Amino acid sequence: xxxxxxxxxxxxxxxxxxSRTTVSNAYNRPDQLSPELRRRVLETARKLGYPGPxxxxxxxxxxxxxxxxxxxxxxxxxxxxxxxxxGVLEGLALACEDAGVGVQLVPASPGKDNIxxxxxxxxxxxxxxxxxDDDPHLEAVLQRPVPTVIIDQPVVADVDRVGPDxxxxxxxxxxxxxxxxxxxxxxxxxxxxxxxxxGFVSRERQEKASYHVQRARLAALAEAFEAVGVDWSTVPVxxxxxxxxxxxxxxxxxxxxxxxxxxxxxxxxxxxxxxxxKEAQRRRLQVPADxxxxxxxxxxxxxxxxxxxxxxxxxxxGRCAGKLLLDPNRRVGSAAVTPEVITLETELRIGRxxxxxxxxxxxxxxx
Amino acid sequence: xxxxxxxxxxxxxxxxxxSRTTVSNAYNRPDQLSPELRRRVLETARKLGYPGPxxxxxxxxxxxxxxxxxxxxxxxxxxxxxxxxxGVLEGLALACEDAGVGVQLVPASPGKDNIxxxxxxxxxxxxxxxxxDDDPHLEAVLQRPVPTVIIDQPVVADVDRVGPDxxxxxxxxxxxxxxxxxxxxxxxxxxxxxxxxxGFVSRERQEKASYHVQRARLAALAEAFEAVGVDWSTVPVxxxxxxxxxxxxxxxxxxxxxxxxxxxxxxxxxxxxxxxxKEAQRRRLQVPADxxxxxxxxxxxxxxxxxxxxxxxxxxxGRCAGKLLLDPNRRVGSAAVTPEVITLETELRIGRxxxxxxxxxxxxxxx
DNA sequence: GTTCGGAACGTTAACGGTTCAGTAGCCTCG
DNA sequence: CGAGGCTACTGAACCGTTAACGTTCCGAAC
Numbered sequence: 001x002x003x004x005x006x007x008x009x010x011x012x013x014x015x016x017x018x019s020r021t022t023v024s025n026a027y028n029r030p031d032q033l034s035p036e037l038r039r040r041v042l043e044t045a046r047k048l049g050y051p052g053p054x055x056x057x058x059x060x061x062x063x064x065x066x067x068x069x070x071x072x073x074x075x076x077x078x079x080x081x082x083x084x085x086x087g088v089l090e091g092l093a094l095a096c097e098d099a100g101v102g103v104q105l106v107p108a109s110p111g112k113d114n115i116x117x118x119x120x121x122x123x124x125x126x127x128x129x130x131x132x133d134d135d136p137h138l139e140a141v142l143q144r145p146v147p148t149v150i151i152d153q154p155v156v157a158d159v160d161r162v163g164p165d166x167x168x169x170x171x172x173x174x175x176x177x178x179x180x181x182x183x184x185x186x187x188x189x190x191x192x193x194x195x196x197x198x199g200f201v202s203r204e205r206q207e208k209a210s211y212h213v214q215r216a217r218l219a220a221l222a223e224a225f226e227a228v229g230v231d232w233s234t235v236p237v238x239x240x241x242x243x244x245x246x247x248x249x250x251x252x253x254x255x256x257x258x259x260x261x262x263x264x265x266x267x268x269x270x271x272x273x274x275x276x277x278k279e280a281q282r283r284r285l286q287v288p289a290d291x292x293x294x295x296x297x298x299x300x301x302x303x304x305x306x307x308x309x310x311x312x313x314x315x316x317x318g319r320c321a322g323k324l325l326l327d328p329n330r331r332v333g334s335a336a337v338t339p340e341v342i343t344l345e346t347e348l349r350i351g352r353x354x355x356x357x358x359x360x361x362x363x364x365x366x367x
Numbered sequence: 368x369x370x371x372x373x374x375x376x377x378x379x380x381x382x383x384x385x386s387r388t389t390v391s392n393a394y395n396r397p398d399q400l401s402p403e404l405r406r407r408v409l410e411t412a413r414k415l416g417y418p419g420p421x422x423x424x425x426x427x428x429x430x431x432x433x434x435x436x437x438x439x440x441x442x443x444x445x446x447x448x449x450x451x452x453x454g455v456l457e458g459l460a461l462a463c464e465d466a467g468v469g470v471q472l473v474p475a476s477p478g479k480d481n482i483x484x485x486x487x488x489x490x491x492x493x494x495x496x497x498x499x500d501d502d503p504h505l506e507a508v509l510q511r512p513v514p515t516v517i518i519d520q521p522v523v524a525d526v527d528r529v530g531p532d533x534x535x536x537x538x539x540x541x542x543x544x545x546x547x548x549x550x551x552x553x554x555x556x557x558x559x560x561x562x563x564x565x566g567f568v569s570r571e572r573q574e575k576a577s578y579h580v581q582r583a584r585l586a587a588l589a590e591a592f593e594a595v596g597v598d599w600s601t602v603p604v605x606x607x608x609x610x611x612x613x614x615x616x617x618x619x620x621x622x623x624x625x626x627x628x629x630x631x632x633x634x635x636x637x638x639x640x641x642x643x644x645k646e647a648q649r650r651r652l653q654v655p656a657d658x659x660x661x662x663x664x665x666x667x668x669x670x671x672x673x674x675x676x677x678x679x680x681x682x683x684x685g686r687c688a689g690k691l692l693l694d695p696n697r698r699v700g701s702a703a704v705t706p707e708v709i710t711l712e713t714e715l716r717i718g719r720x721x722x723x724x725x726x727x728x729x730x731x732x733x734x
Numbered sequence: 735g736t737t738c739g740g741a742a743c744g745t746t747a748a749c750g751g752t753t754c755a756g757t758a759g760c761c762t763c764g
Numbered sequence: 765c766g767a768g769g770c771t772a773c774t775g776a777a778c779c780g781t782t783a784a785c786g787t788t789c790c791g792a793a794c
Contacts, residue, residue, distance in 0.1 A: 006512075008750055019774045024752060033772065051510045055489045056432060057750035059423045060779050066487040067471055075464065080457040090447040097442065097474045100484055104434055104471040107464045117467055120433045122422045122489050143418045375780055386744045391782060400742060424780035427749050737794080744787070749780105757774080763767090 007050035016044055027053055059122060067102035068092075068325055069123035071141055073131040075109060082243060082271065083299035084314050088129055088151060091318025099326045108137045115140045125325040127151065127318075132194050132210035149321040154212045161341045162321045164312045166216035169346040170268075173294060173310050174224030176348060177264055180356045182292060183230055186255045186262040187221060187237040188248060188272045189214050199254065201237040217268045217296065236262070240272070248275015249282075256283065263292060263357030270295035270302035270309055277305060277353070288355035298349060308354035311347045320344070374417035383411055394420055426489060434469035435459075435692055436490035438508055440498040442476055449610060449638065450666035451681050455496055455518060458685025466693045475504045482507045492692040494685075495520065499561050499577035516688040521579045528708045529688045531679045533583035536713040537635075540661060540677050541591030543715060544631055547723045549659060550597055553622045553629040554588060554604040555615060555639045556581050566621065568604045584635045584663065603629070607639065615642015616649075623650065630659060630724030637662035637669035637676055644672060644720065655722035665716060675721035678714045687711070 013020045018037070025032040026041035033041075045052070059065045070092060072079055079085040089103075096103050101124070107117045108131075118140040125147040131138050133154060141148055142156065149160040177185065192201065192209035206222070209215040222232040238255045240247040248271055255265070256279065265280075267273035273295030277287060285291045288308075295302050298311030320342055324330065330340075380387045385404070392399040393408035400408075412419070426432045437459060439446055446452040456470075463470050468491070474484045475498075485507040492514040498505050500521060508515055509523065516527040544552065559568065559576035573589070576582040589599040605622045607614040615638055622632070623646070632647075634640035640662030644654060652658045655675075662669050665678030687709055691697065697707075 009752095010750075020751080021753080021775080022773060025773085028752080037772085051512055052486050053752090054427075054750050055487050056423060056426045057779090058487070058752075059489055060421075060427050060750080060781085061752045063423075063779080065423060065489060066484070067489070069469070075461075080453055080460065086447055086453075093447070093472060094442075096472075097476060100474055100481055102436070102471045102473050102484065102488055104469045105460060105463075106469050107467055109464060114467055117433070117469065119419050120422050120425070121469055122426055122432060122434075145418055376782095377780075387780090388745085388782080389743055392743085395782080404742085420782090421780050424749090425782075427751090427780080428782040430749080735794100738792085740790095742787100742789085745785085746783105747785105748783085751779085753776100753778085755775095755777105757772105759771090759773105761768105761770080763769105764765105 007048040065122045072129045087314030088318035091315035092322045095322025164344045164346045167220040170217040170220035182264040185264040188267040245275040248272035249279040252276035252279035270297045292354040306351040308351040374415040432489045436493045439496045454681030455685035458682035459689045462689025531713045534587040537584040537587035549631040552631040555618045555634040612642040615639035616646040619643035619646035637664045659721040673718040675718040
């Protein structure tokens, strides 16, 4: 038993002396045949060990796979550690569950450019999350004649897009810091390109970052601080390829070692900020008295630390993408009627990790 | 553009005046045709907007879908909150990523018995995790003529099985408590059946639990404590349908309200134990001085609380299941050569939440 | 000059269903 | 009594590939 498929619709039909159509109907349209015959069909099926219509053959005919693909260019395993990615996944799963379709995690390891996986995925659509703009996987997805929704990416013609306005969101956070009086800041950011790099980042690299989100957030910061007279080229920005608390801590250390005078550490993610907090603690710096630290995303761990951050509805991103993909009214064939660009609300959350910088006097003599 | 599939292998072949096979070979076996022709094929493909061989048609022909299904009878969204489930998912994803195959989350909401999703999933195999023994989804999976690996379930004939020896693991924890001197314990456990129930559990219900894992852990406790003369029918066991820290807390409250004399709260999961810790704190009980609390699983959150628990390699469970499923040497057709039953190691971890019970004297006068 | 062998490409037959346009038989109704 | 409609079922086309062989061609070897 449990060997190579033995029975098919045809063999069942032959055994019963009815047409394939009738057998098919027994499974898919019970109202199209007499209950008695249907019962016989199903019984014979059980007897012959026929497991019901083959899903792949059915998909070929109906042009429906019953699943959507999720592409994120990270080791899949990583996705399960980053709370933000997890939120997206959860939201997407939620939307898909409602519609009764599966979510297929498409393997797209950043190392080997295994484009093939994208070509081989039998899915009705793709959600693309957080991949670099120049990622070949993304290109491969766009090639496929199925609807696609991209999250946190720059808008592509004819493709739905979901995400917050990263630039505006970061601008509001920048304003908060500026209002507090910070002028001497440092920045911790995530990976800016596909190649592994860590350390200080030139302005050019910031502007050429292939991750839209990082680019937007850095640009917003630069713009806001330049507007109050800060020379952005003097602002230290440290990049980390990996996105973990430990990397955040090491980035903070690298930055503070070289620029001990900064009064605020702006991080482009909560994870990095949590790492920065750790490093501050190691240095016995009081947060926020000695050092302001801010994050981005609004993940639960950050919440617990009462981090000043920008909350974005991560779960909603995924859910929204799923809904967009699955809404049957929105599509004719596989083309979106009108490609939608949905901008999600963000919220500046002021926690206990931001405060005015100490004045020079305070620095020397304490508060 | 991006409309209904316009070009196929056949139309491309016609356009080029070659056979379909040749076009197919251009994609799948470059060595089977001259580089020059191949170049022409690919170029024409681009011109005609042919996105390459259709994955579903290919799957039908090759009988390979390039994905494995993961069935867990929980709202998918829940799976992303339970660290243990997440670990399994991560491990599975890891193994699949290595092999370049996708992981499809099969929607199987516990409410509506949407068996169909199982039938419709175009996958090369299934991993079944933590579903009740009598779940119709499980039955549907076993019907499918594809290899299956089950995790944390009782052994099914001809199907691979991965999991720890829950009974032995819980027995070792029980021994630890017995050695410490606990005889008056209470138990917090997870869902025991598919129907929603919360509250105290009769012995019969414990033994008839349709979740293998819970059944095994409870049985191990009963056995161990009866061996030292405890009448198990007097031991309060509280069940919670939902598996959250809050539910753990409320379960602990319910139990302690009715049985304030217990010296230890044994929980069948770390999550429940974390809830119990919370409730203990609310009652201003010292843990472990006033009350011993133990968990099960060894999740990071529990680690942080220095919980006494049983560590099990959750990630390894998923990875192992994936490897088993994907190992080409292990199967002829779709039947496993020899169905494997892999028992994973567990480790008793004694943290700071377990200690000897206070003597009666200590209870009245303090330590 | 025939044979041989490999490169390059073609033919045919699945793979396992779904769907749509019938058709036969029976009932109803004016 | 014939038109019309409904029920229950059938036949054939089609979905887009790939697998397993065939065929052709051409230069080298015997």
